[in-house]
Amino acid sequence: MKPHHIAGAFAAVVSVAMAMAPSAHAAEFPVTTDALLSVATGISQPDVPPPGANRPNCRSATHPTPVVLVHGTALNQNANWAALAPTLANNGYCVFSMTYGRTPLSLGSGAVDSLFTSADQLETFVNQVRTWTGASRVDLIGHSQGGTVQRIYTDRNPATVHRVIGLAAANSGVTAFDDIEYLQNAVPAVQPLLSIGCPACDELNDPATYPPTAPNVLYHNIISVTDEVITPYTVGFLPPAPNVINQTVQSVCPADNVGHLGIAYDPATLQMVLNALSPDDAIPVACDHGLPL
Numbered sequence: 001m002k003p004h005h006i007a008g009a010f011a012a013v014v015s016v017a018m019a020m021a022p023s024a025h026a027a028e029f030p031v032t033t034d035a036l037l038s039v040a041t042g043i044s045q046p047d048v049p050p051p052g053a054n055r056p057n058c059r060s061a062t063h064p065t066p067v068v069l070v071h072g073t074a075l076n077q078n079a080n081w082a083a084l085a086p087t088l089a090n091n092g093y094c095v096f097s098m099t100y101g102r103t104p105l106s107l108g109s110g111a112v113d114s115l116f117t118s119a120d121q122l123e124t125f126v127n128q129v130r131t132w133t134g135a136s137r138v139d140l141i142g143h144s145q146g147g148t149v150q151r152i153y154t155d156r157n158p159a160t161v162h163r164v165i166g167l168a169a170a171n172s173g174v175t176a177f178d179d180i181e182y183l184q185n186a187v188p189a190v191q192p193l194l195s196i197g198c199p200a201c202d203e204l205n206d207p208a209t210y211p212p213t214a215p216n217v218l219y220h221n222i223i224s225v226t227d228e229v230i231t232p233y234t235v236g237f238l239p240p241a242p243n244v245i246n247q248t249v250q251s252v253c254p255a256d257n258v259g260h261l262g263i264a265y266d267p268a269t270l271q272m273v274l275n276a277l278s279p280d281d282a283i284p285v286a287c288d289h290g291l292p293l
Contacts, residue, residue, distance in 0.1 A: 029086035035265040035291050042079030046099040046108040050081040052089025053097045056132040062092045063278065065162050066133045068126055069097040072144030072168075072264075073200065074109045080143055083265040084273065091274055094133060098125045100149070101200060111145045114199045115209060119152040126153070126160060137162040139277060143264050144168055144229065145200060147221075147236075148209065155211035165276050166221040168263045170204055172235050213238060220245045220276040222269060226292065229260040247272070249290075258290025266290030 029052035032038050042050075053069070067088055071080035077097035088095040101111040101118035111118065126138055139162050142150040147169020154161045203209045213219055223236035225248050230236045237246040249256050249269055258266040268288045275282035 029089050031086045031090070032082040033265045033267055035083075035262045035293070038082040038265065039075065039079045039261070042082060043076065044108045045078040046076035046102065046110060048078045049097055050078055050085035052086040053077070053081065053095050055089075055094065058094035058133070060092050060094050063094070064135065065137060065139050066094045066096060066129050066135050067139045067141060067277070068122075068129055069095065070122060070140060070142035070146030070150045071097070071099065071111060072142075072146050073111045073198075075143075076108055076110045079108075080146075080264055084141070084270060087270045087274070088277075093277070096125070096129045096132075098122075100125070101145075103197075103199075105197075111149070112198045112200055115145070115149055115152060115203045118149045118200065119156065122149055122153045123157060126157070130160065136160070139163040139165070141165040141167060141273065142169055144260065145170055145204065147171060148204060151211055151213075152209075154214055154217055158214035158217055161214070161217050163218045163220065163277065165273060166219070166223075166236060166238075167269070167273065168223055168227055168230050168260050169221055169236050170230060171221065171238050172207065172210055213241060213244060215243065218243050220247070222247050222249065222263070222272055222276065224249045224256075224258050224260075224263055224290075226250075226257045227260045227263070228293070245276070247276075252285050253287035256287055256290050257292045259293040261293050262291030 069081050069085060071077055076099040081097050085095050085097060099110040100121040101113040103113050106112050129138060137160055140150040147166035150164055154164055219238055221236055221238060223230060223233050225233045227233050238244045249258055252272060253268045256268055258269065263269050266288060268285050268290065271285045
C-alpha cells in the first residue's frame with residue numbers, strides 16, 4: 001500500500017474510533033421531575049440505574065471527576081435519582097449510582113441496613129467507579145441518609161473524595177423513624193417497610209455516628225427550610241469551616257416550598273447542585289415551586 005493510502009486509512013480508523021468512543025454527551029437522557037411517580041415506579045427496580053447513570057466507559061474532558069449518587073432512606077437508585085442522574089449526564093458529567101443498605105426483607109428498598117455496612121458497600125462501589133474511569137477521586141452527592149453514609153465513607157477514605165454535596169442530608173441527630181413513616185404515608189409503594197426494621201434508623205439518632213469533616217474535602221449542603229424530615233432544617237448543616245458551604249433553597253428561591261422527597265426532583269435544586277459541582281460555571285437559578293413533600 002502506498003504511503004498516502006496508509007495515512008488515509010489510518011485517519012479513517014482514528015475517525016471511526018473517535019466517533020465510537022463514549023462521551024458524557026453521548027445522548028440526551030430523559031429527566032423526570034415527578035417525584036411521587038418516580039418513587040412509585042422506581043421502588044421495584046433497585047438494580048436498574050436511572051437514565052444516564054453507570055456508563056463504565058464514560059469520559060468527560062469538561063468534568064473529569066466522576067459523580068457518585070447515594071440515595072436516601074427506604075429508596076433506591078432508580079426511585080431517588082430519575083431527575084438528577086440524567087440532568088448531570090446531560091450536562092457533561094459521568095454519573096454513577098447504586099442501591100445500598102438492603103436487607104433480606106426490604107425488597108426494592110435500600111438504605112435500611114446499618115450505616116456502616118452501607119458505607120462498606122459504597123466503598124466497594126466507589127473503587128469500581130475509579131477502576132472504570134481511571135479517576136483518583138470522585139464527587140459524592142447524598143440525599144437524606146445518603147448524606148450520612150457518604151460522610152462515613154469520606155471519613156475512612158478522604159483521599160478518594162474531592163467534593164461532598166448533601167441534599168436534605170442528615171448531618172447530625174435526626175428522628176430517622178420519622179423519615180420512614182413519612183415515606184410510608186406519602187408513597188404507598190414503600191408500605192412493606194412497616195415490618196422489616198431499620199438498623200440505620202437507631203444509628204442516625206446517635207450523635208457518635210457522625211464523623212468530623214475531612215480538611216482536604218469540599219462540603220456543600222443544600223437544605224429546604226420547609227423540609228418535614230430534617231427538622232429543624234439546621235440539622236442538615238455542618239459546622240462552619242473554610243471548606244464548608246451551608247445553603248438553603250430559599251436563600252436562592254424564597255417562594256420554593258420544596259420538601260424532603262421533592263428536593264431531589266425540584267428543577268431549581270437541580271441547578272443548585274450543578275452550580276455546587278462546578279462553581280466557576282454557575283448560572284442563575286430559574287426558581288420554581290417544588291413538591292411540598
